[in-house]
Amino acid sequence: MNRFFFFLLWGLTLHAYTLQQNYTYTNTTVYSTDLFPDIQKKFEIIKIPDDKTRYRINAQIIAKTFELNGVPIDTDNVRYVNFTQLSPVDFTPLKNQLESLLSAQYPSIRIEEITITPRGYLNSLPKKARGTFDEHLFHNAKGTFYVIDESGTRHYLDYTVRATINVLHTNQKVSMRDPLNGFNTLIKQIPFGSFKDTPLTTLPNEPSRFRSNFKAGQPLTIRNIETIPPVLRNEKVIVEVQNDAVIVEFGAVATQEGQLYDIITIQKNDGSRAKAKVIGEHRVELQ
Numbered sequence: 001m002n003r004f005f006f007f008l009l010w011g012l013t014l015h016a017y018t019l020q021q022n023y024t025y026t027n028t029t030v031y032s033t034d035l036f037p038d039i040q041k042k043f044e045i046i047k048i049p050d051d052k053t054r055y056r057i058n059a060q061i062i063a064k065t066f067e068l069n070g071v072p073i074d075t076d077n078v079r080y081v082n083f084t085q086l087s088p089v090d091f092t093p094l095k096n097q098l099e100s101l102l103s104a105q106y107p108s109i110r111i112e113e114i115t116i117t118p119r120g121y122l123n124s125l126p127k128k129a130r131g132t133f134d135e136h137l138f139h140n141a142k143g144t145f146y147v148i149d150e151s152g153t154r155h156y157l158d159y160t161v162r163a164t165i166n167v168l169h170t171n172q173k174v175s176m177r178d179p180l181n182g183f184n185t186l187i188k189q190i191p192f193g194s195f196k197d198t199p200l201t202t203l204p205n206e207p208s209r210f211r212s213n214f215k216a217g218q219p220l221t222i223r224n225i226e227t228i229p230p231v232l233r234n235e236k237v238i239v240e241v242q243n244d245a246v247i248v249e250f251g252a253v254a255t256q257e258g259q260l261y262d263i264i265t266i267q268k269n270d271g272s273r274a275k276a277k278v279i280g281e282h283r284v285e286l287q
Contacts, residue, residue, distance in 0.1 A: 017066075018074040019059055024086045024117065032066065036073075043069045046083075053085040053121030087122040091157075094131050094147070098159060105138045108166040108201055109192065115160045119144075126150055131157070139195045163192040168200040168220045173213075180208040180225055190219065197221035230281040231264065233257045239266060239276060241286045252276075254284070263287065 017036050025034060028048040032039050045065055048055045059075040066073045095114045102109055131145040141161045146154045171186045178184065182203065200220045207228040214224070231237055231254050241248040251269065258264040258278040266276045266284060276284035 017071065019062060019078050019081065021078050021080070022082045022084065022117070024084050026086045030083065032069070032071070035062075039071065041069060041071060048083060055083040056080050057083070084118070085121045087118050089118070089122045089125050091116040093129065094157070097131055098133075098161070101133065101137060102161065102163070105198075106165045106192075106201055109163050110165070110189075111161065111163040113162040115162075117158045119156045119158065122155060125155070138198055141192045141194065161192060164189050165192050165199065166201050168202065170214045170216055170218050170220065172216045174210050176212050177209050179228065180204070180210060185220070188219075195219075195221055197223040200225070227259075229257045229259050229262075229278075231258045231262075231278050231284060235282065237266060237276075238283050239268075239286055240279070240283065252284075258284075 017039065019035070023030075023035060025048065028050055030045045030048065031042050032045060033042045035045065043065075045062060046055075046057060057080065059078045059081050062081055063073055063075045094116055098114055098116075099111055102111065125147055126149055129147045129149075131147055133145045134143070136143060137145075141163070142159070144156055144158050146156045148154055166187045167190050168185050169188045170184060172184050174184050180203065185203070187202070198221055200222060204225065204227075208225045209228050211224055211226050214220075233254055233256055235254055237252055237254050239250050239252045241250075252266040254264055255267050255273065256264040260278055260280075262278045263275055264278060264284065265273050267273050275287040277287055279285045
């Protein structure tokens with residue numbers, strides 16, 4: 001029994017600490033507690049030369065040091081470990097900028113923490129430095145951006161956002177072209193993580209429908225829906241015929257659906273078909 005608990009504890013220790021690829025430091029002597037603050041045993045890992053602001057070391061060297069001190073660590077996903085001297089720069093203005101961008105896109109977002117880490121040592125930045133973000137800003141809680149200094153040099157930084165947002169979910173099974181409404185969807189608060197496209201945080205203003213089938217409980221993005229066309233197949237439409245200054249109207253049935261200004265086919269009451277242009281909701285113009 002004692003042997004069983006020994007191996008159980010050893011197995012838990014083996015997987016308790018996972019080495020990361022990047023760390024920051026303030027003191028050139030790096031200890032085990034700098035890598036894993038909750039570790040019980042403090043011992044020296046490396047000494048970084050005083051003239052270095054970045055230092056790279058093979059992960060296996062670090063792993064061996066931990067092993068010699070009786071603490072195995074997981075290095076499966078890391079080949080080299082990068083140490084970057086902690087920058088004295090105050091990143092609060094950049095954090096505020098990022099928070100403003102996200103809040104403008106997602107009014108319901110609840111930001112708990114924003115972390116910004118430079119990819120190299122930064123001694124200073126312009127007082128009015130502004131970050132340049134890519135189009136994936138609103139789709140991912142992690143990303144990279146850059147800031148340009150007075151000399152025109154780009155400095156790249158990584159950011160991580162810990163937050164929650166309200167996202168529209170299906171609350172039942174829906175089929176392609178079903179209308180989107182408050183009966184088949186609901187709002188859920190979820191962690192802001194990684195999305196394939198911009199998530200829907202509320203019902204759209206325009207009447208919309210699903211672009212494909214969905215199971216219950218699936219989060220929705222703008223890619224998953226489309227605006228309902230003003231003219232739908234097999235629905236009645238009003239057909240306008242312009243003859244000089246006179247407009248004549250009659251009823252028909254659309255044999256195709258169409259968005260605004262699409263050319264579709266209609267079927268008249270006598271069974272004949274004609275081409276017509278969509279000019280409004282349930283309205284077409286004979287061509």
